[in-house]
Amino acid sequence: VNEVVMITNGLLLDNKHLDDYCEQGLTGVTFSLDSTDEQTCKDTRDISEKTLAKILRNIHLVVNAKSDGKLREVGMNVVISGANCNLEDIQRTMDFALSEGLDFVKFQPIFDDGYVTRNSPQLKLSAIHADEIRKIGNWISESTTLDTNTADFWFTLASLTEGRTLVGGTCGIDDYQSILMNGETKFCYWVDDPVYGKVDEVLTTD
Numbered sequence: 001v002n003e004v005v006m007i008t009n010g011l012l013l014d015n016k017h018l019d020d021y022c023e024q025g026l027t028g029v030t031f032s033l034d035s036t037d038e039q040t041c042k043d044t045r046d047i048s049e050k051t052l053a054k055i056l057r058n059i060h061l062v063v064n065a066k067s068d069g070k071l072r073e074v075g076m077n078v079v080i081s082g083a084n085c086n087l088e089d090i091q092r093t094m095d096f097a098l099s100e101g102l103d104f105v106k107f108q109p110i111f112d113d114g115y116v117t118r119n120s121p122q123l124k125l126s127a128i129h130a131d132e133i134r135k136i137g138n139w140i141s142e143s144t145t146l147d148t149n150t151a152d153f154w155f156t157l158a159s160l161t162e163g164r165t166l167v168g169g170t171c172g173i174d175d176y177q178s179i180l181m182n183g184e185t186k187f188c189y190w191v192d193d194p195v196y197g198k199v200d201e202v203l204t205t206d
Contacts, residue, residue: 003027007077010055010062018065028073029062030106031055035084036096043083044123056096063101075104075147080157081123087135097146104147109157125161133158149174 005028006021013029033055034044041047047055059074066074078084078093090107097105109125137154152172160166166173 001025003072005030005073007032009033010058011051013058013062015061018062018070022065022070026071028071028075030075030077031059031062032077032079033059034079034081035089036092037084037089040084040089044079044081044120059100059102067101073103075102075106078105078107080107080109080125082125082129083123085125085129085136086132087139090136091139094144094146094148102146107149107153125157127162130158130161133161 004025006026007030010029010031010033018026033041035041036052036056038049038052041052059076062071062074065071076093076097084090084093094105133154137151137158140148140154141151150172153174154172156166156172
């Protein structure tokens, strides 16, 4: 095993835990944090101001550990929802990542994972977010230097919110992402060495 990456909310990741994990072979940490804005964190995960401040301090702690050679990479996973699906919030998150020296920010879209429908319908993405999503895509294509989702990812997301069919040839979803929308999983599957059958052969996933 060449890489061992921990995905965490970062709340309990203090120096002692981090040193222990690194001694056991930890190579990277990915923080799950949807925003650095207090109100947005409250709306999405019920994170208090005090808790958010602690998480941000722990991110800084882990970045320092990387600078000391204990880790190879530090990044963030950000779930896109109705609460943070705006250019201002995305820019704030990216600015934070750059200022802290994170290696990447990966955005994951959420349409309906069950929790959204039953408990937080205001978080669900829909066609009303499409224009703002395209603004984010345009900004990403022109401004960011950090490793993150391509602009095509955002344009694909905008199209899907408007009910359009996922087109494999222009899909911006990479092989680490899928989108759950109204009970249907949307994904693009890229085959490195495609093998095609006969003209009359039916190919299935069985």
